[in-house]
Amino acid sequence: DTEVTQTPKHLVMGMTNKKSLKCEQHMGHRAMYWYKQKAKKPPELMFVYSYEKLSINESVPSRFSPECPNSSLLNLHLHALQPEDSALYLCASSQDSLGGRGNYGYTFGSGTRLTVV
Amino acid sequence: DQQVKQNSPSLSVQEGRISILNCDYTNSMFDYFLWYKKYPAEGPTFLISISSIKDKNEDGRFTVFLNKSAKHLSLHIVPSQPGDSAVYFCAAQQGAGNNRKLIWGLGTSLAVNP
Numbered sequence: 001d002t003e004v005t006q007t008p009k010h011l012v013m014g015m016t017n018k019k020s021l022k023c024e025q026h027m028g029h030r031a032m033y034w035y036k037q038k039a040k041k042p043p044e045l046m047f048v049y050s051y052e053k054l055s056i057n058e059s060v061p062s063r064f065s066p067e068c069p070n071s072s073l074l075n076l077h078l079h080a081l082q083p084e085d086s087a088l089y090l091c092a093s094s095q096d097s098l099g100g101r102g103n104y105g106y107t108f109g110s111g112t113r114l115t116v117v
Numbered sequence: 118d119q120q121v122k123q124n125s126p127s128l129s130v131q132e133g134r135i136s137i138l139n140c141d142y143t144n145s146m147f148d149y150f151l152w153y154k155k156y157p158a159e160g161p162t163f164l165i166s167i168s169s170i171k172d173k174n175e176d177g178r179f180t181v182f183l184n185k186s187a188k189h190l191s192l193h194i195v196p197s198q199p200g201d202s203a204v205y206f207c208a209a210q211q212g213a214g215n216n217r218k219l220i221w222g223l224g225t226s227l228a229v230n231p
Contacts, residue, residue, distance in 0.1 A: 004160070042206055042221030043161065056218060090160045105151055105163030106219070113158070 004109035006091050012115045015081060021112045023074040023091030032074040033106070034066060035090040043090055043108075049074060081116045088113055120144050121209050123222035130229050136194040138225050140207030143188065147209035151219070152181060152192045155204045164205075165192070197229045 004025045013019050023032065031050045035043035048056035049068040063085075065077040074091055088111040122141045130136045140150070148169045153161035167174040167181045167190065174181050180193045194201055207222040 040224075042208075042223055045218055048218065056216060088158075092160070105153075105166055107163065108153075108160030110160050111158075 004091055004093055004107050006089075006109035006112050008112060009110065010113045010115075012117060013078065013081065014117055015083070017081075018077070018079045020078065021076040021089055021091075021114075023076075023109060024072055025093045025107070026072055027093065027107065028071075029093035029095055029107070030071060031094045032068065033092040033094075034064075034074070034076050035092060035108075037088045037090055037111070047076075078114075081114075083116050086115045118143075119223070121207055121220050121222040123205075123207055123225045125225050126223070127226040127228070130197045130227065132199055132229055132231050133196045136192075136197045136201065136227055136229065138192040138194075138205050138207070138227065140190045140192075140222055141188060142190075142209055144209070144211060144220075145185075145188065147211050147220070149210040150181070150183065150190050151208045151210065152179075153206045153208060154201075155206060155224070161206060194227075197227075199229050199231050202227055202229050 007022045011019060033048050034046040036046055037043045045058050046060045047066045052068045052071055063080050067075040090111045091109045092106045094106045120143050149166055151166040152164040154164050155161040165176050165179045165181050167183050172183050178194055181190060183190045204224045204226045206224045208219040210217055210219055212218055
């Protein structure tokens, strides 16, 4: 299994809703990431988990709450989002947080297309 | 301030010819550089990387060249195929230990015409 699986693929939520995005990988990767991507822009890092501990929070608003229940799963809990939070949310993983070594790179999921109404 | 720059937003190439995508950077502390390819509505796909101590890395049709003195790298695709049409992102890795992260360029949209 060489994939990062994200669910759901599409999500429409109201500004008062609570929802969660899920990410799963079974490659034995020990670093997992949440990125946000707007149209025609590069991915923007939100959070990094290394060995199931939060290692980087890029000053993300508290309405986004990450969780790493185990080494294969990464969740992003959403609450009271704004319309400007609408974007493609990407999960990625790498062997460890030194993921760019050699030819390993980072493996990205296909993303969750989030629309906040 | 953009630390990783892809100055060409788009590039159009004929099938079978060489595609050259360029990337410039400002931070001499970057230790790895990576290229990703992205189709619409999909996540980026890792293509190839190069260590800052190398000047060339080749993988099939893809070759990345690094010129450290010029703080410039380029991705060569030869021969180009219509399926290569996508947005290509250059990214640089910085930081130490668990604080390593990628710094991304804005991307170059490549169109390979049959």
